[in-house]
Amino acid sequence: MQRSRGSWRRGRWTLLLIALICGAPIALSYFTYYVIKPKGGTTSYGTLIEPQRPIPEALTVTGDDGRAVPLASLRGRWLMISVDGGACDEACATKLYFMRQVRATQGAERERVVTVWLRTDNAAVPDKIKGAYPDTRMLRAGAPALAQWLPATDTTKDTDHIYLVDPNGNLMMRFPAQADPSKIKQDVTKLLKWSSIG
Incomplete structure (x- = not known):
């Protein structure tokens, strides 16, 4: 029973870690767009x-x-x-x-x-x-x-x-x-x- 509970906790932490990894780019893009607010839409010098x-x-x-x-x-x-x-x-x-x-x-x-x-x-x-x-x-x-x-x-x-x-x-x-x-x-x-x- 103890081992089953430990596996369940590990599974929850693994799932949470995967969710964080997948969600980080989305959160970063929102932060960049709404907080940093990059100007312009081009990277060209000319x-x-x-x-x-x-x-x-x-x-x-x-x-x-x-x-x-x-x-x-x-x-x-x-x-x-x-x-x-x-x-x-x-x-x-x-x-x-x-x-x-x-x-x-x-x-x-x-x-x-x-x-x-x-x-x-x-x-x-x-x-x-x-x-x-x-x-x-x-x-x-x-x-x-x-x-x-x-x-x-x-x-x-x-x-x-x-x-x-x-x-x-x-x-x-x-x-x-x-x-x-x-x-x-x-x-x-x-x-x-x-x-x-x-």
Whole structure:
């Protein structure tokens, strides 16, 4: 009789322990939501552009060969885009450097990413910049058309940001002015990992 009572008590404690283990995640989630109250619903560093903005079909770009093509012709891979004048000041060069480094750190996935510099004037590109970024597509585009497509903030211009366009040609993310390249890398790595397109 004593052994039966001991087994019954052990069974009750075991059942209680299982209930606690199963209920702990639920209790923790309620505590997190109602007490800690996390802000926002995204873990990305860049700002998601909602709704997505497709590359305008009428937006054309011109290469150094003088040939004008639709920017939409670059669809098919992930595009990291920077906008600046051709003289490329220090802030411009920093963005180009960040884009190159973020792409390079993607390892075997880097071929899925194309870095694009959209120049808004006819100023000659310094030889130093051309030599440092041979893999960056350097194309000319009209400043008004770019400003209409690429959203800035109330306190910034499109030339302050790096933008990300998905392989379907949708503008989907804007990185902050004076961005942290390691955080841009994290976003791009996650997108390449979870996306099968491009």
